[in-house]
Amino acid sequence: MSSNPSLKPKAVSAPGKVLLAGGYLVLDRGYTGLVFGLDARIHCYVEPIKTNSGVILSEIIVKSPQFKEATWEYGYRLTENDGGIEVTQLRASHAIPLTRNPFIETALSYALTYISTFTPKISASTITILADTSYYSNPGTPETPSSRFLNFSVPLQSAHKTGLGSSAALVTSFTAALLSYYLPEEIFDLSKEASLQTLHNLSQSAHCAAQGKVGSGFDVASAVYGSCLYRRFSPSLLSSLSSPGRPFFAKQVKELVEGKEVIWDTEILKDAVKVPKGIRLVMCDVDCGSQTPGMVKQVLAWRKDNLGEAEPLWKELQQRNESLAGELTRLATTDKGEEEEEDKYAKLRDIILAIRSLIRKMSALSNVPIEPPQQTALLNAISTLPGVIGGVVPGAGGYDAVAVLVEDKEEVFEGVKKFIGGWKVDNQGSDVKIGKVGMLGVREEMEGVRGEDVGIYEGWL
Numbered sequence: 001m002s003s004n005p006s007l008k009p010k011a012v013s014a015p016g017k018v019l020l021a022g023g024y025l026v027l028d029r030g031y032t033g034l035v036f037g038l039d040a041r042i043h044c045y046v047e048p049i050k051t052n053s054g055v056i057l058s059e060i061i062v063k064s065p066q067f068k069e070a071t072w073e074y075g076y077r078l079t080e081n082d083g084g085i086e087v088t089q090l091r092a093s094h095a096i097p098l099t100r101n102p103f104i105e106t107a108l109s110y111a112l113t114y115i116s117t118f119t120p121k122i123s124a125s126t127i128t129i130l131a132d133t134s135y136y137s138n139p140g141t142p143e144t145p146s147s148r149f150l151n152f153s154v155p156l157q158s159a160h161k162t163g164l165g166s167s168a169a170l171v172t173s174f175t176a177a178l179l180s181y182y183l184p185e186e187i188f189d190l191s192k193e194a195s196l197q198t199l200h201n202l203s204q205s206a207h208c209a210a211q212g213k214v215g216s217g218f219d220v221a222s223a224v225y226g227s228c229l230y231r232r233f234s235p236s237l238l239s240s241l242s243s244p245g246r247p248f249f250a251k252q253v254k255e256l257v258e259g260k261e262v263i264w265d266t267e268i269l270k271d272a273v274k275v276p277k278g279i280r281l282v283m284c285d286v287d288c289g290s291q292t293p294g295m296v297k298q299v300l301a302w303r304k305d306n307l308g309e310a311e312p313l314w315k316e317l318q319q320r321n322e323s324l325a326g327e328l329t330r331l332a333t334t335d336k337g338e339e340e341e342e343d344k345y346a347k348l349r350d351i352i353l354a355i356r357s358l359i360r361k362m363s364a365l366s367n368v369p370i371e372p373p374q375q376t377a378l379l380n381a382i383s384t385l386p387g388v389i390g391g392v393v394p395g396a397g398g399y400d401a402v403a404v405l406v407e408d409k410e411e412v413f414e415g416v417k418k419f420i421g422g423w424k425v426d427n428q429g430s431d432v433k434i435g436k437v438g439m440l441g442v443r444e445e446m447e448g449v450r451g452e453d454v455g456i457y458e459g460w461l
């Protein structure tokens, strides 16, 4: 394994996500989730490692320069018995404690393993990660006046995440950047459908392994494909995959990822999701945070024990969720956004209210605070503002965030922002106290993963 200076630097970005409808349902292949990609992206830039001439390294350096002490160095080796590439974290300096980053470590060994099935000679490289501002609510400063990326000046572990799916966007853009860098275009090309499938399958596998659980994967799917109606893959697809270094891991990864021997049953319907010209999505971050895994366990346990009540509820929610996607698409294809019609969003408004009422029923029956009273009060109040169509608790719900559909006009956005800034939370009677609510500077975006012009990282490399 040696340096190969002929490889050209490559940069890729992938979007964050919001699951507008289909929380919990989407965990089951019988149901779908309506997921929007967001215009907050995580970028990865890969370049040959910089060394003094003549020095050959077998090392990959990963840096997240917006955070303090966020450098991870890895040695890597091709293992025997077709075990793929095993990576070992190296200590950069004795002064810096060794902190592991499971998402980077796993994505690296999975991607290099797949790459090694084409080219066993993998040269050393450096990967720089840069995340858009909205992923974290910490204040930051721009490195150069024109830079879109902020220096957060804290260690990554103390950064306050806003829940936009940083790990899925990271694993996807990181994997895509490595594949684009090391593989020739005939094998991997982000403009080709087959390469997107490869990327999706590899990123889902690595993300699940790093998380230590198999979620629905809607976050990785939207990082790859952007906004879509998503039906998950069968979890059993991943159950026989061993781990890097184990015999035949490379063969297993290749078969799994290329989808020839193993058929992925994921369904991505891009055309089923459109956003009308006159509408945008806004996201409000609630200073609190819920533990998604605990909530998921409880809801699923309740569903299992109460199928008689749960099944009709799941079916009705699915119907409403599909109506939401359908109405958005209908408006997007029929409404040109110019002529003022009498309440053209009335149906959309009703669908959102019906979804919320079913979510509250799910909350009450399972005894899980999916739309807790503080969020109900906030959503009800926001929904009365001029230009607001309606909002929901996205994803698993809880105290984390609200996602709101509004008319895409500056005055509407400013009105919601002002209202949110002055919102006083009433925590009376609740064990969970939520703090300030703030607007995130994000909106929906249809596009998924994409190659980037390397010039936008000036000052960071």
Ligand SMILES: Nc1ncnc2c1ncn2[C@@H]1O[C@H](COP(=O)(O)OP(=O)(O)O)[C@@H](O)[C@H]1O
Residues within 6 Å of the ligand: 064, 101, 102, 103, 104, 129, 130, 131, 156, 161, 163, 164, 165, 166, 167, 168, 170
């Ligand atoms: N900018 C970044 N640089 C490096 N690693 C990151 C970055 N952002 C996120 N990660 C990785 O993703 C993890 C957060 O993932 P997770 O807890 O699933 O949050 P999220 O809901 O945002 O996906 C971090 O602990 C870290 O391992």
Ligand SMILES: C[C@@](O)(CCOP(=O)(O)OP(=O)(O)O)CC(=O)O
Residues within 6 Å of the ligand: 018, 019, 022, 023, 024, 025, 026, 027, 163, 164, 165, 215, 216, 217, 218, 292, 296, 394, 395, 396, 397
């Ligand atoms: C419950 C779910 O269906 C949706 C959870 O969506 P969130 O957006 O709340 O997820 P996190 O980013 O992991 O907190 C679980 C799933 O689909 O995996």
